[in-house]
Amino acid sequence: MGAFLRDEWWIMLLAAASLAPLVRRFAGEGFFPALRTLDRRWIFLLMFWSVLLPIYYIGLTGQTFPEVPSALSQATFDEIERLQEGDPILLSFDYDPASEGELGPMATAFVKHAAAKGLRMYFMALWPVGAQMIDDTIARVIHTDYPELVYGQDYVNLGFKSGNEGVIKVIVTNLRELYTTDVRGTAIRDIPMMEGITNIQQMRLVINVSAGYAGTKEWVQYAVTPFPDRIRLVAGSTGVQAPLLYPYIPGQLAGLLGAIKGAAEYEKLVVDAYGGPNPDPRYLEGLRRMGPQLVAHLLIITLIVVANVLYLADRRREMRR
């Protein structure tokens, strides 16, 4: 930290200079009076620095915070871990660039885990841009670290299909009704790994990375619920929808990664098992983003506590009058 402060003094100076008027105001008016009339833009600025400075620090030093995997992340990891080499799995990437920051690290870790296990990966998307998210992840993981995997034999991108939950409803019983070609336009029957695959009940596991509708809730309703003994589902979801998915655990949802915290925990498990002694920084995205999370959360907690103290003090003063 000392070396960082010495070498990167300019960014600390910039942060301090931008916040100097706020400090001057607090000093001049007093803490609570200044807080009562605080412009919300100062809070935006505080949030900006509390996220940017940890990113800058971690980006330069490469240091990350230690993560202890929760039971849900462990359950997700174990669901993939119990599979055997060559088992087919379906990966549905139902998200777009707007949630890439949260879900990208999960998608990367899922594919890394599946590739390291030697599973056959069938990619699909219920969101139009999901197909590009699949391509990105394949390029980031498979093309870079697993060039020996052959398209059509070890993995295939079936691409986007419109219809939301209607797609799930059809492919649980008849995959070929909707999918006649893959994303490259190759006929399904000409793809070696599609031989014998007629519906997704044949998949040993369904992995869903979801940013909303259509997503994990629809996979639970239309795939897992009608075929509870045949289809097992694990999911990675955005923070906004994660609390809505907890009621499905563990009966209908075997594992869940919630937001960037879930991604970081799962990354830790995958990297510990398959990352080797010097894990590639590409597989530590979620872990890196926990630094800004920590500082920003401390700021928000502080603001909530201070605002409540101020509110209670004001209320007490009103009651005395």
Add this chain to the structure above:
Amino acid sequence: MSRDARLWTTLMILGALALLVRAAWTDQGMGREYVRASPAADGRITRYEPATFGDYQRSVAADPDQATVRVSVPRSVGLWLAAFFTLAVFSFLYKDNPFYKIAEAVLVGVSAAYWMVVGFWDVLVPNLFAKIFPGVVQGWAMPGLTGPEAERNLWYLVPLGLGVMLLWRLAPRGAWIARWPLAFIIGTTAGLRLAAFLHGDFLAQIRNTILPLVVLGADGTFNPGASVANILIVGSVLCCLAYFFFSFEHKGVVGGAARVGIWVLMITFGAGFGYTVMGRIALLAIRLEFLLDDWLWLIDPAGRRMATLAQGLLVNI
């Protein structure tokens, strides 16, 4: 000139100068995208794969005259546009301004165009035209459309007819015709969702709440942790149901349970808020990381450019 205008002008001039200095007068510069060119399809066309500044440096070190890894002007322009629009959207946090308006208008326009293209190529072509005119579509848009899937299916004339009827509302007369396909859509969607919610949520959630309040382990010993967890789940569900049960006045036992139900709901909302905050901070972090890493080249967490940040330096605090 107002105080705000002076502030913005000064900030922009300083920012532009800083960018200019960094881009032109530092060793590595900033904001460039690279591609690796390789011949494809018998050398008739060139394929461009994404590359990094590190790849470029290695290629130049191996062969100073190489042209395989090179700067991509279109991709670099895209990078600068992405940075501009990111900053333009952030500027709204200060106050509404023309840059934000531009970003907003571009987003709306691009999204509309994108959805039109997706609607045509990913919905109409494979799901309708390919079923009715498989030969034409196979020769024109989907060369992989062969075999039994390429057989003409005239049942798809029904959705084509319904689609035309739906668009009839745009005609000056006979807008009522659109009500029939609309009724079909509402009916099928309601039926599909009703069954799914009843089966997947209502019944399954009742089943998931029927839990043993005293949990015994495999060896028959009492498991206090799991027992407390199950009691909390069952008790919380009953209390929340009591809060939404309006046939009795909320007094006595029902009133007490309802008050506990309110607390349970508040805790649930708090957890939801916490998760939402985490998600939003993650989104802010990725945009700032983009600005610092991809655009300004101030950091290199993935080791794409700086040789000093190679693998193996990542350690836990």
